[in-house]
Amino acid sequence: MKANLKYAIIFLTPILFVTFILYAMVLWSVYVSLTYWYGILPSWKFIGLSNYYYLIQTERFWIDLRNNSLWLALFILPTTFLGLFLAYALDRIGKGEGIFRAIFLYPTALSFVVTGNVWAWMYDPDVGVLNTILKSLGLGFLQSRWITDPSIALYCVIGAAVWQYTGFAMIIYLSAIKGIPPAMIESAVVDGATSLQILRHIIIPQVRHATLVVTSLLAIFALRVFDLIWVMTGGGPAYSTDVLAIYMYIATFRQHLVAVGAALSVIIFLLSIVIVIPYVKWAMKRWLGLGGG
């Protein structure tokens, strides 16, 4: 249907207004990051890239960058693999698929605050669940200080995120696997292919688009992750779980280095947008048939 201007204005004004405010806020943050705003009251003195220069000289910034990179690798890989495995397994078993699907997916409906509280208790070194269970299983030697041990705290927090997001990866893969023509798998079974061979030579190539969806969205999350860390460790001990988003919040609202916080938010934005723009272009073309972009 061809559009006419009257209806374009009627229908598009609200959503355009909202979108305009969002992009205006992005520009506003960029501007704040170039000012001399340290303290409660805004200061609009323009000082160029000094805040960015300040950041690259702080050790904390580099620790955070390293931790966010670890998140990218150690969060995305296990979540994707586990999601794919579960989707494949659930598609094969038939009976019980629905109940298993719900069990792996329910953490997706939880808040990171809830997940954080739950796992903080699982990991608590003194009265926590994991240490108690390990001890009762006779595996006391595996007991650990978990999130209070700087050498493993980061992995523990990432573990909680894997628990929360695996179901999401699974559901994307499951919908892709359901789209594979059953004849393809049946003929492979008749030819004597093992489950692993089917997984490797049919499923994985057929669901590569889902892999792109899963890894892109998990990466976008890994760059902005805040709530889970804030609740579980607050970035500690000794910055071992600190990430850019935590530093951004602390710089802005605790240290009142608002311009530095804005610079950090711009850095998070730039890192994300590198993934978001190609992803959206590709997804619009591939799934919605809206080419160009």
Next chain:
Amino acid sequence: MGYEEVVRIRGRLKLGRVILYSILILLAASWLLPYYVIISSSFKSLRELSLRKFLEPPLNPDLKPYIKALKEVGPGLINSTLISTISTLLSVLIGAWGGYFLARFRFKYAVPLFFLIAVATYLPPQIMLIPSVQLMAKLNLYDTYQGLIFMYTILYSPMAALIIATFFLAIPNELQEAAFLDGCGPIQFFWRILIPLSMPGIASAIILIFTMIWNEFLFALTLSRSPTVRPVMPVVAALKGTTAAEWNVQMAGTVLASLPPLITFILLGRYFIRGLLAGALRG
């Protein structure tokens, strides 16, 4: 294929199936364990909790932790209910209204606009945080329901437009053409035909966005201060400080705050999943 061959394959499949089920059951158990432990702990007295028999259900289910927790998170639950419900409805209304035009009309800027809205959906919240505080201060909306509703509506309308437009795209063009030939205008078509037809899509958007706003933490924490406004998540996040070593109360509060989205998920999981897929642009 000979008889023996068939038996051999069957046997192999059966064994494979047993192994697969065992792995799945083990994984499922570890996926349920954390939430099971906080539910069972939330019904235990501190005394019973100190026995650290986490896998066992409570001996004498105790409601005191819930009574105490309700005192802490009760106002937050009310605030969150109001704020999430209103913001969800506003976002879905704005999203559906604009999503209709984007999905069903051909015009030069449709694709670039869709692109801008989709990108806005995936912007990291941090980049909006400082401006939102300033905006709230300028509009005198800091620490008010209206302020949070305003911000959430702005943050989640693009996502709503995206999800709903994905569903609108699936409705055949002939329907709209026929309606227009009968003299029905776009506004009438939207309310009388499109919305009733797209109820599953609308429901998916409502459920997913309600869940996201209810679970949101960063803006809830930043844009509210007083107990009469503050949504439940920042309250729950602070329980560790406000209830000291009363783990059972913390767990009860955590369970209470997680119930609305969890119950929705259990009852209407189908819509939740469809919303999740559409929100991932995986139409």
